[in-house]
Amino acid sequence: MIEKIVPEILTREAFAPFGDVIEVDDNRQHFTINDGFTERYHDLAKVDVEKNNGRTLINIFRSTPLAQPIAIKMMERHPLSSQAFIPLGNEPYLVVVAPKGELDLAAIEVFIAQSNQGVNYHAGTWHHYCLALHQRSDFLVVDRGGEGDNCDVVELDGNKMIAAQ
Ligand SMILES: NC(=O)N[C@@H](O)C(=O)O
Numbered sequence: 339m340i341e342k343i344v345p346e347i348l349t350r351e352a353f354a355p356f357g358d359v360i361e362v363d364d365n366r367q368h369f370t371i372n373d374g375f376t377e378r379y380h381d382l383a384k385v386d387v388e389k390n391n392g393r394t395l396i397n398i399f400r401s402t403p404l405a406q407p408i409a410i411k412m413m414e415r416h417p418l419s420s421q422a423f424i425p426l427g428n429e430p431y432l433v434v435v436a437p438k439g440e441l442d443l444a445a446i447e448v449f450i451a452q453s454n455q456g457v458n459y460h461a462g463t464w465h466h467y468c469l470a471l472h473q474r475s476d477f478l479v480v481d482r483g484g485e486g487d488n489c490d491v492v493e494l495d496g497n498k499m500i501a502a503q
């Protein structure tokens with residue numbers, strides 16, 4: 339039986355079980371620097387890469403949209419580190435996540451993120467790989483390099499689909 343999931347709007351609160359939302363938010367800590375010409379929105383996401391002699395990687399992912407409606411055919415997690423995606427263009431994108439621990443298919447959530455919102459998956463958060471939505475999109479990605487197997491992947495049957503956007 340096919341289940342259509344309608345993406346929910348990405349908010350810091352809704353995403354809290356999975357990680358951080360990286361965006362300008364005047365409710366978060368911010369202060370003026372650089373002679374008053376810059377406002378610093380401070381410490382927005384927990385970068386966690388040090389386990390097992392890890393180091394920070396800064397990457398760019400150039401992602402091509404999958405055909406819609408998208409079937410969720412995989413989920414993965416990085417047990418040793420966080421992984422952040424910050425869009426470099428003006429396109430919205432999709433975020434598919436499930437809580438840490440044993441993968442619970444019933445707990446899969448789908449968010450639509452706007453181009454001014456980044457996400458940072460905490461270590462162990464299940465997620466689908468990077469999902470551009472309408473056109474090829476670049477993302478700045480901050481994650482971990484180093485020893486150890488840092489990617490558990492589960493193949494799914496694709497019965498959960500994301501309602502076309
Ligand atoms: N494989 C890889 O580096 N990317 C995935 O982890 C992803 O979440 O897109």
Ligand code: NI
Pocket residue numbers: 414416421465466467
């Ligand atoms: Ni990943």
